[in-house]
Amino acid sequence: MAALQRSFSAVRLQVCVLRSTLQSCKQLRDQRWVKPFALQQRGYRAAVCHKISAPMEVRDLPSVEKVPKGMVKVAVHSTGINFADILMVAGAYQERPELPFVPGFEMAGEVMTVGEGVTAFKEGDRVVGLPMPSGSFAEECLVNEKALFHLPASVAYTTAAAVPVSYGTALMGLTRRVNLQPGETVLVTAAAGALGTAVVDLAAHALGATVIGAAGSQEKCEFVRSRGAQHTVDYSQDSIRDRVKDITQGKGCDVAFDSVGGKVFEESLKCLAWEGRVLVAGFAGGDIPKIPANILLVKNLSAVGLYWGRYAMQNIGVLRQTVIATLTFMEEGKIKGPSQPTTFKLEQVNEAVKFITDRKSTGKVVLEVR
Helix, strand or coil: CHHHHHHHHHHHHHHHHHHHHHHHHHHHHHHHHHHHHHHHCCEEEEEEECCCCCCCEEEEEECCCCCCCCEEEEEEEEEEECHHHHHHHCCCCCCCCCCCECCCCCEEEEEEEECCCCCCCCCCCEEEECCCCCCCCECEEEEEHHHEEECCCCCCHHHHCCCHHHHHHHHHHHHHHCCCCCCCEEEECCCCEHHHHHHHHHHHHHCCCEEEEEECCHHHHHHHHHCCCCEEEECCCCCHHHHHHHHCCCCCEEEEEECCCHHHHHHHHHCEEEEEEEEECCCCCCCCCCCCHHHHHHCCCEEEECCHHHHHHHCHHHHHHHHHHHHHHHHHCCCCCCCCCEEEEHHHHHHHHHHHHCCCCCECEEEECC
16 A cells, blocks of 8 residues: 555656646747747837828838848837928829838938848947838838938937938039039028928038028018028018019029929029029929020020939939038038927828928928837
8 A cells, every 4th residue: 555655646746747847848938939929910100101192091010020131120219201202192203102101201210120231230329311212100110221320419319300301402402413602692492491491501501602592471581591591582472583683783693492393483593693503303382384495595594403312223322421411510510400390299190291281381390200
């Protein structure tokens, strides 16, 4: 009997050991398999355009776990809204991505992970960049290493998100396209907008030009003066041509930087001095003008276009230099940098777009994502 009891005790001990072993295996399985599965399900929120001209919807999207070679995954803190985003969602932009897509051409945030071959950035770096073709209206986005820039600690994410497109376009236009020289006079249309304020800031403070800012109200004209314009034109009240002639004592302006089109462009063209240059940067007014070649001929004028984003495909080095130079100007205090942006939450993306299209904005409108 004693031997039988010892045998039962040994069996019970083995059962206890087996149960303990199975429990340990279960815990190991939980640690090794359940957690990675949960990570695979992790997602992020994004404003998605699922139908042309329809309101964007904030949806959960699956996070990219394996970052492609040469790419960087960024946690987006702030993202700027550009007129090009509005046109793209309306199906009126020169590039039309397949539906559904996430808009957004510029953002500022923090590096999450990097793909193979990326050496200039690491996890935790503060950055500003350009997802291409778009994708920054989201909590996460992928950016090519070549379209990403280190963000100085002195520049807030909200401010940084207002820099790349507007200031990059402005600097490219003023330098590479129309070769603005110190002492020349430049007329800037839509001068209270995101691009216009960048042109005013750079022309007046970094390039030594005299700036005439044209805007659609007296309030906006006062704002344009605060950004550096020496003169303004309220084109809801006055003739652009007459005001420019008065300001320049009949000479006219050397450069006209236009992003409105229509009648505003036509008046700007007539404001130009001998051998003046007009730069076409957009058609915010919705009317694409025709350029009368006879005016170009009799005054030896030049008309040039500017599609800044195209440089990402044609000459990325030139595009990079415009952003790097702007950030350097800001660090050195040579320009004011963007004015305090008007901010909306990601969930308010459609209200933010309406705010711009209703012409209520001055400077940049930015979505605060985190």
